[in-house]
Amino acid sequence: MLADDLLAGxxxxxxxxxxxxxxxxxxxxxxxxxxxxxxRRLFFRKSELDxxxxxxx
Numbered sequence: 841m842l843a844d845d846l847l848a849g850x851x852x853x854x855x856x857x858x859x860x861x862x863x864x865x866x867x868x869x870x871x872x873x874x875x876x877x878x879x880r881r882l883f884f885r886k887s888e889l890d891x892x893x894x895x896x897x
Contacts, residue, residue: 844886846883850865856884870881
């Protein structure tokens with residue numbers, strides 16, 4: 841289900857992938873991480889984070 845795949849905020853995404861929140865902000869700002877913005881909130885999909893971080897390894 842989509843709700844199970846969604847993470848709200850950089851802190852949640854950082855915790856999921858094991859990096860610091862600032863790293864998530866930096867990567868999202870530079871287009872290295874797929875992110876959806878709604879107002880000032882950032883939303884990340886676990887499946888897209890998995891793909892992004894597995895490609896780097």
